[in-house]
Amino acid sequence: MGAPRPAQRQYLDVPFAEKDQAKALGARWDPAARRWWSPPAAAAALQQWAARPEIPELLPGEDRTFGSGLFTDLVPSSCWFSNVRSCVAAGVEWERLRRMLLARAGRRCEICGRGEDRAVQRWLEAHERWAYDEQAGVQSLRRLIIVCSDCHRSTHYGLASVQGRGEEAFAHLCAVTGMSVAQADAHIEEAFALWRRRNLRAWALDLSILTDAGIAMAPPPDRDQRPALAEQRLGEQRAAEQRGVEYQPREPHPDAARPWVSPPVPRPDRAQAAAESAATEPAAPVAPRRWWQRGR
Known part of the structure; x- marks a missing residue:
């Protein structure tokens, strides 16, 4: 049996600093999604990186029209x-x-x-x-x-x-x-x-x-x-x-x-x-x- 199709893959939340550790335990990289995923056989070993719910595209109270364009912006x-x-x-x-x-x-x-x-x-x-x-x-x-x-x-x-x-x-x-x-x-x-x-x-x-x-x-x-x-x-x-x-x-x-x-x-x-x-x-x-x- 081949690898699961992208829609069926169990994606992971792997921090950049931990990618080598996850890879060693069986995680695979999806270049299209730019994300690590877990083959079924490695699911238990990779449980610590199980994906959390996605963050909504519009954050609570966020104004997507605020501050458009390029300008010098200095923080106090x-x-x-x-x-x-x-x-x-x-x-x-x-x-x-x-x-x-x-x-x-x-x-x-x-x-x-x-x-x-x-x-x-x-x-x-x-x-x-x-x-x-x-x-x-x-x-x-x-x-x-x-x-x-x-x-x-x-x-x-x-x-x-x-x-x-x-x-x-x-x-x-x-x-x-x-x-x-x-x-x-x-x-x-x-x-x-x-x-x-x-x-x-x-x-x-x-x-x-x-x-x-x-x-x-x-x-x-x-x-x-x-x-x-x-x-x-x-x-x-x-x-x-x-x-x-x-x-x-x-x-x-x-x-x-x-x-x-x-x-x-x-x-x-x-x-x-x-x-x-x-x-x-x-x-x-x-x-x-x-x-x-x-x-x-």
């Missing part, structure tokens, strides 16, 4: 490491959410429309759209989208600069939006001015579109751990780029099924900001490209 320093990759518990929970986001986006960037291309190291990544309630001091997650690494780099312009790829990020911003150099300069300056204003206070996080969907959350790293973790992740990203593979960050915390709120924190100086901006996806509070050129 009190909420660094609030990107979805750091917030969602490692392992199965992240794989479930990532699979849903990729499927509903048709495995295309929701900004420029391009797909993944390993030959040029263009990956598909999750990105957050945040709303800010200035009166209540709450930063609310309103939407999750899939973006290519090029659009993500332009969105987090400061991080791109820390990585030595600011020129690429600037050029991509202009190419996708149609902005002139002067318009892109003004846009980035406005984004950093808004960041500085928002950074004068500490923001509480509202992640209810995830927690209300039953997605387990992980607490962020302690603030005193962030600079060292940022340096570590920047090194890991560079090593992954040199190998031509997608960066898979290691989680600093075990799974935790509780929401969290960031505590009040003092505003960091620029040296600390530049170090912390090397985290996987938080916005980087460093000066825009042409500010450096003007000596500001």
Whole structure:
């Protein structure tokens, strides 16, 4: 008897870090579905990765029209490491959410429309759209989208600069939006001015579109751990780029099924900001490209 047809396969939720272990116990890879599945004979051995219910395509309270297009988007320093990759518990929970986001986006960037291309190291990544309630001091997650690494780099312009790829990020911003150099300069300056204003206070996080969907959350790293973790992740990203593979960050915390709120924190100086901006996806509070050129 041959292998079960795709519709009959018992798919698994196997975290990337555990794929070799699952494979050794009999799991097989479905390249079309991009997912591991269990042959009947290996079902008992692979039970620990039995699939959980799928996450609904529309998260509770999510606004799929919020925050369209490509723009520089800087996260206040009190909420660094609030990107979805750091917030969602490692392992199965992240794989479930990532699979849903990729499927509903048709495995295309929701900004420029391009797909993944390993030959040029263009990956598909999750990105957050945040709303800010200035009166209540709450930063609310309103939407999750899939973006290519090029659009993500332009969105987090400061991080791109820390990585030595600011020129690429600037050029991509202009190419996708149609902005002139002067318009892109003004846009980035406005984004950093808004960041500085928002950074004068500490923001509480509202992640209810995830927690209300039953997605387990992980607490962020302690603030005193962030600079060292940022340096570590920047090194890991560079090593992954040199190998031509997608960066898979290691989680600093075990799974935790509780929401969290960031505590009040003092505003960091620029040296600390530049170090912390090397985290996987938080916005980087460093000066825009042409500010450096003007000596500001």
